[in-house]
Amino acid sequence: MKKLFIFFILLIFNLFAKIDLVTLPSREKVQLTIYNSADLTLVRDERILTLKKGENSLQFSWANTLIDPTSLELIPKQDITSINISQLIFPPRVNELGIWKIDSKISKKIPFEISYFTSGISWEAFYIGTLSSDEKSMELKVYVKVINNSGEDYENASVRLVVGKINLLEMIKDLARRFPPYGTPGIITPAPMVYEEKAEMVRAAKILLAEAKGKEIIKEGVSEYFLYTIEGKENLPNKWIKRLLSFSQKDIPVEYFYKYEEERYGKSVRRFIKFANDQIHKLGKEPLPDGLIKIFKYINKEGNLSYIGSDRTKYIPIGEKVELDLGESKELKIDIKLMDTKTKNYMFNKDGNISGWEEEKIYKIKITNYKNLPVKVEIKRNFPHQYWKIEVDKNIQWEKYDLVSVKFTLNLSSLETREFTYKINLFEGDRRY
Amino acid sequence: MKKVFIFLLSIFSLSIARTKLVALPEREISYIRFDAPNTAFVEEERTLTLQKGINQVDFSWKGVNIDQDSITLTFITNPDKLKLINLSYPPEGNSLVWEIYSPEGGEEKIRISYLLSNIDCIYTYKIVVDKNEENINFSSYLIIRNFSGEDFEKGIFTPEFGKTFETSTKNEETKQILIYQKDGIKFEKIFVFDASKMIWDPERVKENVGIPVYFEIKNLKESGLGEFPLLTGKTRMFQIDKSDSFIFLGEDNLKYTPIGDSFRLYFGDSRDIIVKQKKMKETRINVRKNNLGNIVLYDTDEVIRIEIENFRDRPAKIEILENIPDEWDMEESTHKYEKIDSNNIKFVIDLKPKSKEIVEFHYHRRNLRKKEIVNFSSPIKGEIIETLPFKGE
Numbered sequence: 172m173k174k175l176f177i178f179f180i181l182l183i184f185n186l187f188a189k190i191d192l193v194t195l196p197s198r199e200k201v202q203l204t205i206y207n208s209a210d211l212t213l214v215r216d217e218r219i220l221t222l223k224k225g226e227n228s229l230q231f232s233w234a235n236t237l238i239d240p241t242s243l244e245l246i247p248k249q250d251i252t253s254i255n256i257s258q259l260i261f262p263p264r265v266n267e268l269g270i271w272k273i274d275s276k277i278s279k280k281i282p283f284e285i286s287y288f289t290s291g292i293s294w295e296a297f298y299i300g301t302l303s304s305d306e307k308s309m310e311l312k313v314y315v316k317v318i319n320n321s322g323e324d325y326e327n328a329s330v331r332l333v334v335g336k337i338n339l340l341e342m343i344k345d346l347a348r349r350f351p352p353y354g355t356p357g358i359i360t361p362a363p364m365v366y367e368e369k370a371e372m373v374r375a376a377k378i379l380l381a382e383a384k385g386k387e388i389i390k391e392g393v394s395e396y397f398l399y400t401i402e403g404k405e406n407l408p409n410k411w412i413k414r415l416l417s418f419s420q421k422d423i424p425v426e427y428f429y430k431y432e433e434e435r436y437g438k439s440v441r442r443f444i445k446f447a448n449d450q451i452h453k454l455g456k457e458p459l460p461d462g463l464i465k466i467f468k469y470i471n472k473e474g475n476l477s478y479i480g481s482d483r484t485k486y487i488p489i490g491e492k493v494e495l496d497l498g499e500s501k502e503l504k505i506d507i508k509l510m511d512t513k514t515k516n517y518m519f520n521k522d523g524n525i526s527g528w529e530e531e532k533i534y535k536i537k538i539t540n541y542k543n544l545p546v547k548v549e550i551k552r553n554f555p556h557q558y559w560k561i562e563v564d565k566n567i568q569w570e571k572y573d574l575v576s577v578k579f580t581l582n583l584s585s586l587e588t589r590e591f592t593y594k595i596n597l598f599e600g601d602r603r604y
Numbered sequence: 605m606k607k608v609f610i611f612l613l614s615i616f617s618l619s620i621a622r623t624k625l626v627a628l629p630e631r632e633i634s635y636i637r638f639d640a641p642n643t644a645f646v647e648e649e650r651t652l653t654l655q656k657g658i659n660q661v662d663f664s665w666k667g668v669n670i671d672q673d674s675i676t677l678t679f680i681t682n683p684d685k686l687k688l689i690n691l692s693y694p695p696e697g698n699s700l701v702w703e704i705y706s707p708e709g710g711e712e713k714i715r716i717s718y719l720l721s722n723i724d725c726i727y728t729y730k731i732v733v734d735k736n737e738e739n740i741n742f743s744s745y746l747i748i749r750n751f752s753g754e755d756f757e758k759g760i761f762t763p764e765f766g767k768t769f770e771t772s773t774k775n776e777e778t779k780q781i782l783i784y785q786k787d788g789i790k791f792e793k794i795f796v797f798d799a800s801k802m803i804w805d806p807e808r809v810k811e812n813v814g815i816p817v818y819f820e821i822k823n824l825k826e827s828g829l830g831e832f833p834l835l836t837g838k839t840r841m842f843q844i845d846k847s848d849s850f851i852f853l854g855e856d857n858l859k860y861t862p863i864g865d866s867f868r869l870y871f872g873d874s875r876d877i878i879v880k881q882k883k884m885k886e887t888r889i890n891v892r893k894n895n896l897g898n899i900v901l902y903d904t905d906e907v908i909r910i911e912i913e914n915f916r917d918r919p920a921k922i923e924i925l926e927n928i929p930d931e932w933d934m935e936e937s938t939h940k941y942e943k944i945d946s947n948n949i950k951f952v953i954d955l956k957p958k959s960k961e962i963v964e965f966h967y968h969r970r971n972l973r974k975k976e977i978v979n980f981s982s983p984i985k986g987e988i989i990e991t992l993p994f995k996g997e
Binding site: 204256398400458521574601 | 641642721722723724726728733737747749751771774775776777778779780781782806807810811812813814816817838840843845846847849851852853854855856857870871872873874875876878882883884885886887888889891895896897898902913915916917958
């Protein structure tokens with residue numbers, strides 16, 4: 172149902188009558204540029220207006236919409252030098268109405284573009300990844316979902332989606348509600364910042380998936396953002412969600428591995444998938460927008476799947492690597508035991524009090540792989556401070572990750588159990604210097 | 605809506621009671637100046653038909669907020685002959701009475717000026733960056749917000765800066781006027797990583813970590829501006845895309861910029877530049893103890909490593925802001941830096957497309973006395989690790 176009405180009334184003044192002509196031009200073209208980091212859509216609406224020589228007034232009203240009146244702009248698409256749009260007036264005590272003063276040197280039909288910001292339309296990306304049974308490659312499908320909750324049906328609209336975080340000083344929704352449009356002198360009307368509503372709005376929308384097939388999505392970078400232009404025209408009825416396949420790629424080589432870090436994940440093992448948005452991984456043509464990714468895995472030759480897990484990916488630039496956290500796994504068990512602790516090398520000050528010492532701790536790490544596939548595991552250990560020394564069993568690959576942590580990397584074959592120990596010496600007090 | 609009234613009463617003889625003669629001379633022209641916030645300075649011109657002798661002029665207002673003490677009367681046509689002999693405020697308030705002595709009868713032009721509240725003007729700006737990111741089209745709009753209670757049919761408006769123009773304004777009307785537009789403005793795009801405010805290791809957080817991007821524009825003739833100071837106002841930024849349509853880049857407040865100064869506008873974040881900062885070393889050196897063996901003075905030896913990666917296919921200029929507390933000496937640095945003040949330094953790095961740059965600097969903090977709180981990674985919550993207090997101290 173159409174709830175949003177935009178009227179165009181062209182008023183031409185002459186010497187004798189105040190109103191000479193009223194026209195209601197229909198919408199010629201409409202382009203929606205939808206943002207995902209803010210509740211904002213840039214609408215460019217093209218209409219043909221019949222101008223008379225002299226002063227013309229164009230009245231534009233937008234009752235019951237979420238249009239930000241401070242964003243309204245009228246741009247002639249031809250005869251630019253003959254047309255001067257000098258003023259936009261928001262008349263006294265009339266809400267949701269503006270009048271443009273157009274001085275024209277010619278009498279002619281002119282295409283005009285009216286552009287404005289509205290709230291209520293959003294989009295998001297989501298991914299479906301399907302792993303091969305050996306966990307070495309993945310098929311990735313990238314979808315975009317456009318959610319229209321603006322109250323308006325958009326027919327035959329060109330749809331463009333922007334990936335990127337824009338800076339906004341005020342919410343468009345609040346500007347749409349503010350009257351008068353620019354506030355009043357002396358009174359600062361701070362717009363309440365409500366961020367949660369977008370999520371609610373998405374939930375409230377009817378999940379009616381209209382998956383358009385075979386539509387190409389043209390991608391380009393503009394400034395610091397990425398722009399997706401959906402080929403052709405789309406009908407976006409109010410309350411509908413439209414799903415479109417952005418692209419799909421088979422046989423992306425992936426690394427399936429496990430991580431353990433008590434301070435970050437507790438005492439459980441987490442599983443991860445790693446790949447990069449580059450040519451080696453058969454990707455790298457475009458940045459991947461942030462979105463939810465669901466990972467499945469082929470479990471047999473018949474193509475049956477199992478659900479592995481999901482993660483919310485961050486924006487992935489071209490060339491950057493990706494690590495997806497697929498949650499806790501019971502396929503691997505890691506057991507870390509403190510085997511021995513002692514203090515030594517005490518130092519004493521002049522009063523006979525302790526001024527420094529050394530703590531020596533021996534840890535045993537036992538890793539058991541219950542899978543019938545080989546696995547790679549990264550174990551990170553954090554220390555309380557930067558004054559330490561470590562000794563690790565031979566044949567164990569490790570590295571200093573930063574000032575206060577080390578990372579062990581192990582490869583285990585199917586159903587293997589491995590044990591190793593490391594000794595950490597922590598220097599306390601005067602032993603540090 | 606007319607709310608300011610003027611009545612002209614002439615008194616023929618001081619001994620005879622007041623007689624109303626002519627009333628309501630129309631306002632001919634008004635000069636409205638926006639010199640102060642929330643207040644306009646109004647100068648209006650009217651023509652009075654004065655009688656020979658003493659004339660009484662009533663000036664009253666209703667529903668408008670006029671600063672009574674700011675009202676002044678100026679004679680335009682015959683300032684030498686006419687005399688203002690008395691000014692009084694009647695007990696009813698919101699009015700005043702002038703007594704004007706005129707040596708002969710006739711029409712006289714006068715100017716009444718006063719301060720009027722609840723009318724002001726604000727500025728907004730629009731920036732459109734061209735397709736190749738070379739130039740900017742800069743537009744400035746003036747928005748008259750008239751909630752003064754008074755209409756001005758013919759007003760000569762003088763904004764705080766910019767050209768004077770004529771327009772009308774009705775009470776409770778908001779009017780947006782394009783006052784300035786210029787093409788071909790030069791600008792620079794600058795990425796800023798501020799280590800004291802931003803996340804050091806983006807891998808450790810779930811959210812997207814972007815690097816703020818700014819446009820820097822000089823208010824100078826060489827840049828295409830420099831004609832007048834720019835007043836504070838909301839600025840919306842757009843860019844033309846490859847299909848000759850445009851996208852909205854973001855908005856920021858333009859801060860007051862006098863001629864010769866430059867301004868920066870933050871429009872959004874780039875996710876195609878990734879900055880990762882780590883502290884690679886922090887130890888105490890030159891430790892001095894008192895007779896009790898307690899540490900009284902020490903220096904530190906610290907190394908900071910910043911990895912900056914440009915995933916874009918265009919070059920980028922990035923500013924890295926670092927804070928070093930207390931006294932310090934720089935030991936060595938892979939890149940040149942500028943000392944902003946005693947505790948802040950700035951690196952300006954020009955990144956090639958698809959490139960990675962590593963900035964590493966090694967410094968000593970000197971003559972420290974307090975127990976140190978060591979920040980190993982980013983200023984985000986939960987990541988500050990305090991060095992353990994030890995028994996000897």
